[in-house]
Each structure stands twice: as C-alpha cells, then as structure tokens.
Amino acid sequence: MEAIVVKNITKTYGKGKKTDGTLAVDNVSFTVGKGELFGLIGPDGAGKTSIFRMLTTLLVPDSGSATVDGHDIVSDFRQIRSTVGYMPGKFSLYQDLTIEENLNFFATVFGTTIEENYHLIRDIYVQIEPFKTRRAGKLSGGMKQKLALCCALIHKPTTLFLDEPTTGVDPVSRKEFWEMLKRLKAQDITIIVSTPYMDEAALCDRIALIQGGKILSIDTPQRIVQSYPEQLFAVKANEMYRLLQALENYPGILRSYAFGEYAHATFRDPDFKTDDLEAYLTGQGLTSVRIEAIEATIEDSFIKLLN
Amino acid sequence: MRTLRFLLRKEFRQIFRDKAIVSLIFFMPMVQLILMPLAADYEVRNINLAVVDHDKSSYSQKLISKVVASGYFRLAGYNQSFKEAFGLIESDEADLILEIPQDFERNLIREDKQKLFVAVNAINGTKANLGGAYLGSIIADFNAGIRMQLVRPPKFSTFPVIEVVASNWFNPVLNYKVFIVPGILAILVTMVGGFLSALNIVREKEIGTIEQINVTPIKKHIFILGKLIPFWVLANIVFTIGLILARFVYGIVPVGSLLVLYLFIAIYLLTVLGFGLLVSTFCDTQQQAMFIMFFFMMLFILLGGLFTSIDSMPDWAKVITRFNPVRYMIEVMRMVILKGSGLMDVLPHLGIVSLMAVVLNGWAILNYKKTN
Structure with missing residues (x-):
C-alpha cells in the first residue's frame, strides 16, 4: 500500500x-x-x-x-x-x-x-x-x-x-x-x-x-x-586548477568536475585508455598524475542529471 | 478542554519564566500610576510675575501681597520701569508683568476708578491664559474688597445683580488627580493587555513554533483562547493593583460598585485582547506588531478623552472616538469611580464594547490561518 x-x-x-x-x-x-x-x-x-x-x-x-x-x-x-x-x-x-x-x-x-x-x-x-x-x-x-x-x-x-x-x-x-x-x-x-x-x-x-x-x-x-551510463574516472595531479583546465580541453572528454581532492571525468570513447590521458596530462606539465576507474556516487549521478 | 488547560499551563509557565516581562507587567504600571498623576498636572502654578510699582502706596502693597499669597504666582522681579520688567520676559524669567500706575491709591479713592496694566508672555498659551485669568480674578476680588470698605452699600441694591455661584459635584475641591487617575488606570490596563497579546502570537511566528503548532490537531479557537485567557488574567491583576494604589496613594475610593467595574473591565479586556490578536495575525515580526500597536495606542490615548475633553473636539474627531474602545473605558471608569454610576448607567457602554469584542475576536479567529 x-x-x-x-x-x-x-x-x-x-x-x-x-x-x-x-x-x-x-x-x-x-x-x-x-x-x-x-x-x-x-x-x-x-x-x-x-x-x-x-x-x-x-x-x-x-x-x-x-x-x-x-x-x-x-x-x-x-x-x-x-x-x-x-x-x-x-x-x-x-x-x-x-x-x-x-x-x-x-x-x-x-x-x-x-x-x-x-x-x-x-x-x-x-x-x-x-x-x-x-x-x-x-x-x-x-x-x-x-x-x-x-x-x-x-x-x-x-x-x-x-x-x-x-x-x-x-x-x-x-x-x-x-x-x-x-x-x-x-x-x-x-x-x-x-x-x-x-x-x-x-x-x-x-x-x-x-x-x-x-x-x-x-x-x-x-x-x-548503477544507471550511471559511462565509466567514471578519478584523476589526481599536483595542481588541481590546471588539471581541471587540461581535462576540459582533452579531446575525448564528456564531463569533468572537481570532486574533493580528485577530479571526476567521463569520456566519450568506450575504449578509453588511461595511459593516453596520463601522457596528455604529463605533456601539459602536470606531475604525479594518478588515474583510477571508480564507481559513481549519488552525487555524480546528480551532477550528470543537472547538466 | 484538556488541551486548553494544557495550553494555558504552558502559556503561564512561559510568561512567568521570563522574569523581565513579569516585573515589567507589574512594576511599570505601578510606577506610571504613581508618577504620572503627580507630574501631569493641568493646574498652572509657579507663574513668574514681575511687578512694576510706580505708586508704592499701601494699596499697591496690599494688591501685590494678595497676588503673591494666592499661591499661583511667584514674584520674579520688582522693577522700576516697564522696560526693565520686559527684559525679564525676554530672558524667560517672568511670564507676566503687572504694572501699577502712579497715583493708583489716590485715583482709586478719589475718582473711584483706576487702570492696571497686565502684559502676558503668550508663548506658552495655557500658562498665559490661565495666568492672566487668575490675575484678573484676584484683582477683581481686591477691587470688591476695597469697595466694601470705601462705599457703604445701600440697603437695597440700586440695580439688580445676578450672582453666579458654582458648586462642584463629584470632585468638590477640583482635585485634578481624582480626575486623571481613573483615566490613567484605564490606559495602563489597555497597554498591558493590547501589547502583550499582540506580541505573543507574533513571537511564536518569529521563532517558528507556530509551524509546529499548525500541524497539530489543535483547533483555531482553542489556540486563540489559550492566548487570550492568560493576558486577560494578568490585565485583571494589574487593574486590581491599580485600584489598590488609587485607594492608598490618592485616597480614591470607587463610589460605585466594584462589581460593575469588574464586569465592565472583563468585557473591555476581551476587546483589547481581541484587537491585539488581530494585529498579530497581520504581522510577521515583533517589530511590525510593535509599531502598529504603538500607532493605535497613541490614537486611542489622545482621542480617548484622557487629557482633552471629547466634547471640545471637532465633530469629525468625535466620530472617530466612537470607534475607540479606550474612550468607553475611561468614561466608565470616571462614571463608576467618581459618580457612582450603576449597571444601568453604563449599559450603553457595555453594549458597544461587547460588540467590539465580538467583531475583533471573530475577525482575529478568521484571519488566523493555519494554512496558506
């Protein structure tokens, strides 16, 4: 009832x-x-x-x-x-x-x-x-x-x-x-x-x-x-602000935003390789770059829905 | 019923927990009732008088001592010339100048008439008016005294004289306090009831407690009764304290029945509290409620016949006073306390005030919305 x-x-x-x-x-x-x-x-x-x-x-x-x-x-x-x-x-x-x-x-x-x-x-x-x-x-x-x-x-x-x-x-x-x-x-x-x-x-x-x-x-x-459509990645580097800028200009980017000490990002290409991104980010002058595939949270879903 | 009892218990608890409010409720009216009637006195005393005596005769001396002995005047200067005395008026040391001409005594006796000159500083209209009138009547009295000595009155008056003698009823010695104390008491009861009830619901709105009350099954009229009754009781207590003060400080004993007085105040308070509640339903903050109440209180007091007689107001103002509950309260207070009016005499007042109570409270209940 x-x-x-x-x-x-x-x-x-x-x-x-x-x-x-x-x-x-x-x-x-x-x-x-x-x-x-x-x-x-x-x-x-x-x-x-x-x-x-x-x-x-x-x-x-x-x-x-x-x-x-x-x-x-x-x-x-x-x-x-x-x-x-x-x-x-x-x-x-x-x-x-x-x-x-x-x-x-x-x-x-x-x-x-x-x-x-x-x-x-x-x-x-x-x-x-x-x-x-x-x-x-x-x-x-x-x-x-x-x-x-x-x-x-x-x-x-x-x-x-x-x-x-x-x-x-x-x-x-x-x-x-x-x-x-x-x-x-x-x-x-x-x-x-x-x-x-x-x-x-x-x-x-x-x-x-x-x-x-x-x-x-x-x-x-x-x-x-679960219904979050793409694979989500958490990216970390030495400089947050430049990292976000670099991510936004990355050719295959779908969405990127700051999430605590990480930046969360999704990509258009389903066969996206973390190595490519890492190479790109290092090329942009960022150091100690770390990229991990993660589960989406409610907040990620919410941000996706808002856009 | 159980809910109402509990609401009342809660209200009283809250009122008595706020020590500042409790002392204000009881202390403030007492101080006002003791201070105001003593200070706000219409009798004009201590009028500063400058005398210019060109005659310096025994008669002029007699006149001056008679004026000063009346108690209304204070001799501010005894000057040689009018110019000198006028200086005193200019420096605000004197309000009146009495100029006694040369040969005052001689002419008075010989020619049977004499002129005196009185100059009045009219900046304070009331003082000037009354001062002039007092002085005039003292001089007239002095004149009559001299006539009695000088002229042997004929057995029968040569021309008919109508002498008017006023006899003051209900306040034989024209004591201003007797007149003002019941009025002030009426105002105080109105203030305590009106302000407290107006601010109370608004306070619940401001703190947000009304939100929690509104989702409960409490009925509107129970809630409003729960707000009315505590202040009704408090205002009655204030009124009783006021009566006791009037008895022991001013010696004013109500001539009429206390029962009539309390019956009227019971109904009247419902009107005042209803008004406060109505204001509170329109306001969202205590500031708004305070200002609105203040506005109406000023009107009520100034158009209530406390300080100025309603009979001498212009017609349009008289119409407004008909809608002023305070007016009826002040009238009934004076009627019952000073004149000893009975229930039948105040019945019209009681009817009007009851009608106001029904209208104001009904409106307040309708206007108090639990939902918007």
Whole structure:
C-alpha cells in the first residue's frame, strides 16, 4: 500500500498581476510506500521544504493533488494533522520550556501521554533524559534534533516528515540520527526525509533527486548509481586548477568536475585508455598524475542529471 | 478542554519564566500610576510675575501681597520701569508683568476708578491664559474688597445683580488627580493587555513554533483562547493593583460598585485582547506588531478623552472616538469611580464594547490561518 501519493502538484509563490512569481514546485509526482524511508535530495532552494509544507497541510498547492495515508491534503487536512509527525528544518520547539515540558506539551496537544508511546521514543529519549529539566534553548544542536524528533514521534504518527533534520549537526550526531531513523523504520513508520547531503541519500530506501522544483530522477540509490551510463574516472595531479583546465580541453572528454581532492571525468570513447590521458596530462606539465576507474556516487549521478 | 488547560499551563509557565516581562507587567504600571498623576498636572502654578510699582502706596502693597499669597504666582522681579520688567520676559524669567500706575491709591479713592496694566508672555498659551485669568480674578476680588470698605452699600441694591455661584459635584475641591487617575488606570490596563497579546502570537511566528503548532490537531479557537485567557488574567491583576494604589496613594475610593467595574473591565479586556490578536495575525515580526500597536495606542490615548475633553473636539474627531474602545473605558471608569454610576448607567457602554469584542475576536479567529 502507498502511504503517500503525490500527483502533479505545483506551487508558485508571490504570483501577482505583474509578476509570474517564483515557481517553487513544478508538476511533481511521486509515491512513497508504507514503511519506506524515502529521501528528497537536492540543493538549497530546490523545493524540498515547499513539498513538505504541502504534504503537512501548511501550504495549499496551486494545482495537482496529494494524499497522505489516503487522506487528501486539502479536504482531509484535519485527519492528516492528527496522524503525521513533522519536524521543520528550523528548530521550532519552545525554547523557554524544558525538554520534559516540550514533550509533555506535544503529547497533550495530540491527546496522548508520554507513557503511552514511550516505547517509540525510548532509544532517543534516554540520550537526552539526563537533561530533561534543561530548557530547550540551552541544548546543543544534536540534542535539539533528538528532542524535536521525540516531539514529532510522541503521538505515534503513521508518517514522519523530517525536513533537513541533519543540517547544522555534527557528523557523529548525523550518523546517530540516521541509525535512529532505521530503527523507526523497523516500527513500520513511513519516513520521508529531505537533505542536501548526498552521502545520506545512500541510506534511504528510495530517493528523489530534485532541482529547481522538478524531480530529476526517482529510484533506489543503488539503481541510480548503477544507471550511471559511462565509466567514471578519478584523476589526481599536483595542481588541481590546471588539471581541471587540461581535462576540459582533452579531446575525448564528456564531463569533468572537481570532486574533493580528485577530479571526476567521463569520456566519450568506450575504449578509453588511461595511459593516453596520463601522457596528455604529463605533456601539459602536470606531475604525479594518478588515474583510477571508480564507481559513481549519488552525487555524480546528480551532477550528470543537472547538466 | 484538556488541551486548553494544557495550553494555558504552558502559556503561564512561559510568561512567568521570563522574569523581565513579569516585573515589567507589574512594576511599570505601578510606577506610571504613581508618577504620572503627580507630574501631569493641568493646574498652572509657579507663574513668574514681575511687578512694576510706580505708586508704592499701601494699596499697591496690599494688591501685590494678595497676588503673591494666592499661591499661583511667584514674584520674579520688582522693577522700576516697564522696560526693565520686559527684559525679564525676554530672558524667560517672568511670564507676566503687572504694572501699577502712579497715583493708583489716590485715583482709586478719589475718582473711584483706576487702570492696571497686565502684559502676558503668550508663548506658552495655557500658562498665559490661565495666568492672566487668575490675575484678573484676584484683582477683581481686591477691587470688591476695597469697595466694601470705601462705599457703604445701600440697603437695597440700586440695580439688580445676578450672582453666579458654582458648586462642584463629584470632585468638590477640583482635585485634578481624582480626575486623571481613573483615566490613567484605564490606559495602563489597555497597554498591558493590547501589547502583550499582540506580541505573543507574533513571537511564536518569529521563532517558528507556530509551524509546529499548525500541524497539530489543535483547533483555531482553542489556540486563540489559550492566548487570550492568560493576558486577560494578568490585565485583571494589574487593574486590581491599580485600584489598590488609587485607594492608598490618592485616597480614591470607587463610589460605585466594584462589581460593575469588574464586569465592565472583563468585557473591555476581551476587546483589547481581541484587537491585539488581530494585529498579530497581520504581522510577521515583533517589530511590525510593535509599531502598529504603538500607532493605535497613541490614537486611542489622545482621542480617548484622557487629557482633552471629547466634547471640545471637532465633530469629525468625535466620530472617530466612537470607534475607540479606550474612550468607553475611561468614561466608565470616571462614571463608576467618581459618580457612582450603576449597571444601568453604563449599559450603553457595555453594549458597544461587547460588540467590539465580538467583531475583533471573530475577525482575529478568521484571519488566523493555519494554512496558506
């Protein structure tokens, strides 16, 4: 069964008589299965938050329709509000209430108690419980995220919307956070998460790559990576800038771009020989040239789709 | 109901956790109520008077001492010539010049009439006006005193005289404080209720907590009630403190029933809080809300009849005051506290304010959108 069905939704901001406005979400369709961990991957301003706000009934789409657990996001917004959990990108709990008071508040608002659904949040809550009398505003970034997740979970939602939950969180906490998501998935909660980090994409069951309000591709991370059409090479040399210039001017080049300390490149010729390139690069005056054939990552796929 | 109870508990917790706000809510009105009525006084005192006495007779001495003894005037100079006295006006040391001509006493007795010259510095209009009037009435009084001594009045007045004697009701000694304190109290309650409620929802918007609230199944009217009630309670407390201060600092005891007063304030606060909430639904930042509230508060206060009488406003301004809830509050405060008006007397006010409360709160609820 599908937990979320999105059909051709479009949203434009600030549409007036004189201006066309900003097209934030452009004819987007996708579905998310029950119990699936679905990722919306895209750069800032891609339209991820707008999609989230529409699915959580905070924003009405201009056109198109969507359902969450079979409830329409416009006509059945009441049911959706009581069954979904939403964690906005910006920390939005009461900074002047303590951890415990925040959690208690959100439990009451949803007509439940902490005790009733404690099993859902136990793993996360035990980590912040020692500080439960501390005000939320005084918590560290990672602890805030954990508290926000607890508050979004306390009413046992069927679907959990997490908008950039790991932005601004340290790498260790990020890793922990994704482990928590996996455990929640085991509880049969549908999770839809957005992130600008490509490395997190690989942790989702399926991902949608979005850019400029449009979905570029939807598939499992493995298949997105496998469908990368060409063999990818990582090239390294003593001078990055000149290496990139040299690669761009290489006759058989298809795509080349900087990727960390390497430059990633693909070539038109299927029988491409690394020796030829090495000779070319050395001829350009570059030293300590290294070329390796590598597996494409999500980021490589994303860059390919963008061009 | 359980949700509302919990919302209220949360609001109170947040309010009382912010120590600065709590002390402001209670401390600020007290200071204002103690300072403002003492300072903002309409009675003009300490008018600086320069006297040019060309006569130097016992009568002129009597007149001068009578003027100074009235308590309104301070003798700023006793000059030889008008020119000299005018110098005092130019250097702002004197507000009035009283010039007594030569042969003042002689002419007064012999010719039965005399002229005095009064020059007024009219830069401060109120002071000049009142000063001139005070001086005029003191001189008239002095004149009447002399007549009594000099002329033996006939048994029957040769021509009929209508003497007008005013008797001041409800504020017999014309104590300005009695008049202003209830008005200031009305303003303070309005400020506390209006500003706090306006800023509160906007704050939730600014911090982003409203986003989290909006995806919950909380109903709009429950949420708004949760915001209204705490400030309603706080404003009532401020009002009570104000009444106590008025009693013990100014000795103002409400003549009318406290019950009527509290009934009116209960409804009136709903209007004020509704207004604050309405403003908050239109604003996205606390700055915007603050400015809008400030704009309206100024209008409400200046067109509320606190400092200037509504009766003496131009007709178009009178029309505006009809839409000013503060006006009704100030009127009812004065009616009940000073005149002892009962429920029936304030019923029209109560009706209008109730209508405003319904309109403003209804509008606020409609305008508070969980979705956009």
